[in-house]
Amino acid sequence: MSKASPHRRVAAEKPRLPELPARRGAYAVVLDAALRLFAERGYGGTSVRDIATVAEVQPATLYAHFPSKAHVLAELVRIGHEVHQQRFREALLEVQPAPRLQLAAMVRAHVSMHADYPMLAVVANAELHALPAELAAPALQLRRESEQLLLEIVERGVRLGEFSVAQPWLAVAAIGSMGLRVANWYTPDLGMSADAVADAYVEFAWRIVGAKPQ
Amino acid sequence: MSKASPHRRVAAEKPRLPELPARRGAYAVVLDAALRLFAERGYGGTSVRDIATVAEVQPATLYAHFPSKAHVLAELVRIGHEVHQQRFREALLEVQPAPRLQLAAMVRAHVSMHADYPMLAVVANAELHALPAELAAPALQLRRESEQLLLEIVERGVRLGEFSVAQPWLAVAAIGSMGLRVANWYTPDLGMSADAVADAYVEFAWRIVGAKPQ
Amino acid sequence: MSKASPHRRVAAEKPRLPELPARRGAYAVVLDAALRLFAERGYGGTSVRDIATVAEVQPATLYAHFPSKAHVLAELVRIGHEVHQQRFREALLEVQPAPRLQLAAMVRAHVSMHADYPMLAVVANAELHALPAELAAPALQLRRESEQLLLEIVERGVRLGEFSVAQPWLAVAAIGSMGLRVANWYTPDLGMSADAVADAYVEFAWRIVGAKPQ
Amino acid sequence: MSKASPHRRVAAEKPRLPELPARRGAYAVVLDAALRLFAERGYGGTSVRDIATVAEVQPATLYAHFPSKAHVLAELVRIGHEVHQQRFREALLEVQPAPRLQLAAMVRAHVSMHADYPMLAVVANAELHALPAELAAPALQLRRESEQLLLEIVERGVRLGEFSVAQPWLAVAAIGSMGLRVANWYTPDLGMSADAVADAYVEFAWRIVGAKPQ
DNA sequence: CATGAATGAGGTTTCATTCAT
């Protein structure tokens, strides 16, 4: 399919991919083209020819770098989840062990990742279902771990009396969902920094879990 | 494409479509099949042949009722938005004019719609981008109106001193996003009623906007 | 196919069909619609639905009057050849037995038929090949007879010393071809009567066979 | 459609296409197959699969060389008109400026082209109407120019007193029509050379315009 | 590593036709 979609699924245009140190040339161009197209039209709405055209490469060239179209998506999904996990890891390493601060650090990481790499986030979220089971498994594992981590923080906050929320897992679902969707509408053109959005969402998260002031 | 997706995009199996009074026969069967398939595999991942097979009709029969595959999606998107709007309308008609109650009614309508018709909601949200502009326009218009309505309620709450939130539009974005995602994970099998989920989300929404107790 | 052709295959719009005494109703409407469409787009470029649409009838109705699409064409071809033959017959019955006058009468009949029923003539000529052998046979027979008749007239003229042409059969081919093509370009809008065209073509025919003056 | 037509639209079998210097392989094979099938069954009566089968390639291969079925026809129509124009051009360049000789040269070129490439001529004439406007335009333009050229020769002959014909444009129509139809019946199997046919038609053309002897 | 050409399968849609009403 080659028609452009009439209404954007992602508001922002860039940045698209984080630095991919070791990989240059056709690999990077193809990945970048696929990212843009999968984000805009979805995996099923994008043909290998579409990708090759945007990448200014022949369709056959794609197969020198990826075993199949699905593997291109798999690679984008992997990168997306890796970036997400990396931000989570850094956030945890640098934060004091207070639930209130831990939650803030996680939400900030979550939201800013979705604002900084919106296309990557949309593809990793919305096109995951297009992957065959074995290619999707690693991403699903990371997702479960992240959610579990967030849940443990919230439950610990509740146990310590710092948070007050009836069903922590529902709060986690709500907080996660809030952040996911940022990828769809955030763009620097809004005149608001990604940090400012993250700040606001941290406040929302605190409120949802009933965090005590201070 | 005819391979089954390995991980569910929607947890619930039913109910799928609201009563479509006057329409019976192939029209309803096709629509129901398309709903299930679009929800599971996406529009681009579903072929007309797939739909026909599930509906137990010939592909040609589909074209006696819909001008194209896109029009099948358009009809599902239309129905989804109509149900959503209908719930919003009823909620508003029956509620006291207090912002706190209005917000509660809207969130309850929003969440319960996504829990009651999860497939319809997922298709209407996640596959809207696959529609050509002219078919997507009515849904986009309804979306803007719903969001505007929610925003006005929150802003009024702030003006009246009942709510306390720095950027009402961000709060609206967060609240809306929370509810959207319910469609992906809710199923009665969780042992939790849709009403109970809605109750919890109403509480979250109140907290996000800093609603004063009472 | 339903797109209109961009350049006319027949210049004239009407008249289309001679009076069909005994047949009224759907039969006549279908035949008239098919005539127009076959003339403009050809048999292969016209669908049964196209015919039904123009005839303002359901496709199924067509099958109450014709066993198949091919039989609709066969009927038009039959009528076309019948009209042609009828004109030839009348021409012969009313003419003096001089080759010069006989040739004139035949050419006049041939040309005026193509000018009076251009759509019918174009369909009978240009779409004959689309008919299966058994449906085309009667028309092919009539064609051979007409040609043979013309050939005999020319050969007799040569024998009697009234015509002078080396290869009578080539002259007949040329004279017949000239007249056939009139159907494509003649229209009363040209400001010239069909009779005037026929007069001119009679003169051409005389010249081709080298008819002695008087 | 794959049934063979029962009565030939073109008597001759070959030669079919002029030398296409630079083009070999699938392009040429497809074009040759399409020429034969379009000539026999018409554009609407020939499927892409039919062409691919005769060309001994896959249908998909056709689309590596032509954007659509219509473009295959367009290419044939283009080649046909180019050959015709080329013959006209050569004829004019080599002839003395006497109207009588000019007319002879043109008619000879016209007729011999239709006898030498009968399939190409039939397709270019009889299937032109199946092309969308933008693809048909160049051919229509060439046609108008050829006709205009012939008309100017006849009118000049009349002015110079070498020809005597009341309506030169009608004579041109008749002469052109005569030649067109040669493509339908001529075949070397008749035992008559294309040149001999052309000679006869030159004589007919002279007679039609009333050319003075010598 | 990149490519142009080819392919078999399958995409969406239209076809001529039938049949119960």
Place this chain on the structure above:
DNA sequence: GATGAATGAAACCTCATTCAT
């Protein structure tokens, strides 16, 4: 006699992928 709905086949075309060069 007319129809609305259905159908199996086939229409045109695009798909992801391969391979010799």
